[in-house]
Amino acid sequence: MSRLDELFARCRAEGRAALIGYLPAGFPSYDLAVEAMLAMVEEGVDAVEVGMPYTDPLMEGPVIQAAHERALANGTRQADVLRTVEAVAATGAPAVVMGYWNPVHRYGFRRWAQALKDAGGAGAITPDLIPEEAPEWLEACRDLDLDPVFLVAPSSTDERIAVVGRTNRGFVYAAAVMGVTGARAELGDGARILVERVRAQTDLPVGVGIGVSTGAQATEIAGFADAVVVGSALVSALQERGVDGVRRLSAELAEGVRAAVRP
Amino acid sequence: MTAHLYPDASGHFGEYGGRFVPEALVAALDELTAAHLAAKTDPVFLAELDRLLTTYAGRPTPLTDARRLSEHAGGARILLKREDLAHTGSHKINNVLGQALLTQQMGKRRVIAETGAGQHGVATATACALFGFDCTVYMGEEDTRRQALNVARMKLLGAEVVPVSSGTRTLKDATNEAMRDWVTNVETTHYVIGSVVGPHPFPMMVRDFQRIIGVEARRQVLELVGRLPDAVVACVGGGSNAMGIFHPFVDDLEVALVGCEAGGDGVETGRHAAPLTAGQPGVLHGARSYLMQDDDGQTSDTTSISAGLDYPGVGPEHSLLRDLGRATYSGVPDAWAMQALEKLAKSEGILCAIETAHAFAGACDWGRAQVAAGRDAHDLVIVVNTSGRGDKDVDTAARWFGLVTGEQVAESELVRAHEGEQP
Ligand SMILES: Cc1ncc(COP(=O)(O)O)c(C=O)c1O
Numbered sequence: 001m002s003r004l005d006e007l008f009a010r011c012r013a014e015g016r017a018a019l020i021g022y023l024p025a026g027f028p029s030y031d032l033a034v035e036a037m038l039a040m041v042e043e044g045v046d047a048v049e050v051g052m053p054y055t056d057p058l059m060e061g062p063v064i065q066a067a068h069e070r071a072l073a074n075g076t077r078q079a080d081v082l083r084t085v086e087a088v089a090a091t092g093a094p095a096v097v098m099g100y101w102n103p104v105h106r107y108g109f110r111r112w113a114q115a116l117k118d119a120g121g122a123g124a125i126t127p128d129l130i131p132e133e134a135p136e137w138l139e140a141c142r143d144l145d146l147d148p149v150f151l152v153a154p155s156s157t158d159e160r161i162a163v164v165g166r167t168n169r170g171f172v173y174a175a176a177v178m179g180v181t182g183a184r185a186e187l188g189d190g191a192r193i194l195v196e197r198v199r200a201q202t203d204l205p206v207g208v209g210i211g212v213s214t215g216a217q218a219t220e221i222a223g224f225a226d227a228v229v230v231g232s233a234l235v236s237a238l239q240e241r242g243v244d245g246v247r248r249l250s251a252e253l254a255e256g257v258r259a260a261v262r263p
Numbered sequence: 264m265t266a267h268l269y270p271d272a273s274g275h276f277g278e279y280g281g282r283f284v285p286e287a288l289v290a291a292l293d294e295l296t297a298a299h300l301a302a303k304t305d306p307v308f309l310a311e312l313d314r315l316l317t318t319y320a321g322r323p324t325p326l327t328d329a330r331r332l333s334e335h336a337g338g339a340r341i342l343l344k345r346e347d348l349a350h351t352g353s354h355k356i357n358n359v360l361g362q363a364l365l366t367q368q369m370g371k372r373r374v375i376a377e378t379g380a381g382q383h384g385v386a387t388a389t390a391c392a393l394f395g396f397d398c399t400v401y402m403g404e405e406d407t408r409r410q411a412l413n414v415a416r417m418k419l420l421g422a423e424v425v426p427v428s429s430g431t432r433t434l435k436d437a438t439n440e441a442m443r444d445w446v447t448n449v450e451t452t453h454y455v456i457g458s459v460v461g462p463h464p465f466p467m468m469v470r471d472f473q474r475i476i477g478v479e480a481r482r483q484v485l486e487l488v489g490r491l492p493d494a495v496v497a498c499v500g501g502g503s504n505a506m507g508i509f510h511p512f513v514d515d516l517e518v519a520l521v522g523c524e525a526g527g528d529g530v531e532t533g534r535h536a537a538p539l540t541a542g543q544p545g546v547l548h549g550a551r552s553y554l555m556q557d558d559d560g561q562t563s564d565t566t567s568i569s570a571g572l573d574y575p576g577v578g579p580e581h582s583l584l585r586d587l588g589r590a591t592y593s594g595v596p597d598a599w600a601m602q603a604l605e606k607l608a609k610s611e612g613i614l615c616a617i618e619t620a621h622a623f624a625g626a627c628d629w630g631r632a633q634v635a636a637g638r639d640a641h642d643l644v645i646v647v648n649t650s651g652r653g654d655k656d657v658d659t660a661a662r663w664f665g666l667v668t669g670e671q672v673a674e675s676e677l678v679r680a681h682e683g684e685q686p
Contacts, residue, residue, distance in 0.1 A: 054560075054561065055430065055561045055562040056430070056435065056439050056547065056548075056562055058284075058285065058439055058442045058443060058446070058548075059285050059443075059446065061443075065429060069429075069430070072561065077559050078559050078560075101283055101546050102545050102546045102547065102554070102556065102560045102561075102562070103559060103560030103561065104560070105545060105546050105551075105560060106543075106545060106556060106558070106559065106560030107559075107560060127285055128283050128284055128285055128546075128549075129283060130282060130283075130284065130286055130289060132273065132282070133281050133282060133283060150286065151285065151286045151287075152286055153285070153286050153287035154287075155287050155288075155289075155290045155291070155449060155450070156286055156287070156289065156290065157290055160286065160289055160290070164286070175285075175286075175287060178287060178446065178447055178448075178449065178450070179443075179446060179447035180443045180446060180447065
């Protein structure tokens, strides 16, 4: 059982969805990023997505783009991302890297997978990688018992959802709305429809991300998904109100996922 | 190498190419691949494209014998494939007309594009006006400044131009923004990528639409000279004009294929845009290819006087040609390119784009090197892809050569600042 499998089993036993929080390593500084991630875990975030800062983050809206730019300007490097993973993993909460492919490619994906494993990482979400392009990466993950997490989107065909369902381990990341990351006032029913379509193809847990920013939205999503993923809202909280802001939002979201009425 | 074997069914050129994109785009890429492959053998589509290329874009473009330029190339005979005479002033129109027809077939009515020098943006805005599509063009803020003429052209043609102020404020970041738009609006929108870059099928499809350059050039040079040329030379940004003219010659092993990347301040300074010359394989904008990057896998900043070549990546098929040794690539510094631009203007009366000037510098260099190695200059025939005309670059060139006074520079900056204030 991987660390993510354990987490989802525990949440299922508690009758609730998991809460996954995203922050990029190195933003606004190495130390504050780690401090904020530890605060998230203390306030009830179940797993941390550690963002790997990248010059060309294609799936990100303005908030996370700016955070990546700042982290890179601070001199954040792969080694810092891995140290951040280590700090989070030491709390017992699973740490999953959210990373664009080129930095991993450059590091050498087998070497990088080993480094992630050594840091105590649970797996990696790869937003610009599709299963067909990643046979060696999948092999490395299998050898090291890391969870590779690919995304599905509302535009994915059922055949593609099935491919991702067969390939992923840990969970399936469902990008709830078409578009880049960033808070949305309304989530619409796209997420619910996508989760149903994923469930028809795989028994893996389904996490819903992109657009979720409030406790109320977390409650809504937690009513039908196995995990709620929050990114931009936490980054904005850290940017505007510091670690304390992250603490308060995490508590609100943790309460939100626990308030959901589940079928 | 057998040119027609690449890419394979999954869009790989050997170990390059492929699809490194958000899952959200895969369905649209599959749809586009199917549409393109069907169109390739559809006589109705091909006839319509041919009609547009002939009656609208002005094809075939001529092959011009550049007699006076020859002395700068060690005496070699230089033939110019005149893409600068195509409608809108560059080769970009060939690809855009093909993709516009596909857009129509796929039933989409909104088109987006990225542009560096603005030539691809102008070509896209032109086709959108012709086909009645909504058009949005993303352009780095730095490029809207150095290619201001093309910004005005795009607006006159009815396109919305969105200046991009993130990252390096050039072509790379304009492409990022266009990709973000596409991920959001892919249901209704076609993204007309302007070069042989991006996820499959773009490198294959754009090459197929640009091959017409090489097909015509090959026939024209055989008619004019009675044999194949010794070398075909082109500038390489993303690599579409180069791939277009190279491709029909790839299996003619006696023809040297020479690609000229942007050498910026000199490749040895690290300030350039020459990934095939000084990069390593990596992934950017959806494909694996040579890439300018640091040892942590972050994309490097680029430097070039030419907005159209100022890009850290390059098309995957060029990476394959490079590794196979079938084509050779080198970086032409800004100063050589500008010197070549002046020579071409003064010896042939052709004011070319700064992008294109890199190819002339490279061609002259190649000719002189052959002569130095003992080849008879009178036996040498070099075809240079004259990818575009230089109207858009007059401002940059005038400054480079000191043809405007400090006062005029200040005044034009004032005008521009004032224009920037208007809504
Ligand atoms: C005239 C001209 N030549 C060349 C290029 C470079 O593009 P590519 O390498 O795709 O031909 C551009 C791009 O803007 C251009 O405008």
